[in-house]
Amino acid sequence: MPTRRVSQPLLTMSNASRGATVEPGHTRACVRPFPATCQDDQVAAADLPHPDLQPGDERTALVQRLDHYRAIAAAALVDLRWEEASTRLLPATDLTIAGIVKHLAWAEDRWFQGRLLGVPMPAPWDAPGADDPDRAMRVAPDDTVAGIVQLYSSACSRSRSALARCDSLDHVAAVPSFGIGPVNLRWILVHMIDETARHAGHLDLLRDCLTGGQHPAGAALR
Secondary structure, eight states: OOOOEESSSOHHHHHHHSSSOOTTTOTTTSSSSSSSHHHHHHHHHHTTOOOOOOOOHHHHHHHHHHHHHHHHHHHHTOOOOOHHHSOOOSSSOOOOHHHHHHHHHHHHIIIIIIIIIOOOOTTTTTTTSSSOHHHHTSTTTTHHHHHHHHHHHHHHHHHHHHHTTOSTTBBBBBSSBTTBBOOOOOOOOHHHHHHHHHHHHHHHHHHHHHHHHHHOOOOEEO
């Protein structure tokens, strides 16, 4: 499925923090800031580079590629009203743009917090029944575009902090998985690249339903 090449990041701090809203009746191809605050510099910073063509080591290659797809996922909510972000856009699936980004926030916390570090899941996943991949995909009545952007941003920030505590890709997770045994950090990074890239393709298709193929500034189909 198609993915986007990011020559510049898709969600900028200036777009996320100025508090402007979508103007009624404007053309969606013209990107407008939305009322969200993205505190995670690696998702939001204006100088996020494309992954190195010749990364110096395996860890750098994996982390850069994951950050690349995180930026693409965060960008999917740029310039969307809540009705657009939370609506089923394809008849064959219940997926929504907001629901996918929310699910990715859950996945970040599940693997880096719950498995790698072995710490309790942070809010909102600490509520009864909330630590579930299907439930994480569903939007709640009090969800907003700004809130989901912040949720994903905060989860990515926590993941980077967890990563920084591990000296080696061979670092073994504190909690076992799949009823077999613990994975290591290398497995988690590869899995999160796979998870985020797969959903980035879903987000591409859903945004195309709204915009007719127009993507946020800085994005290009590869």
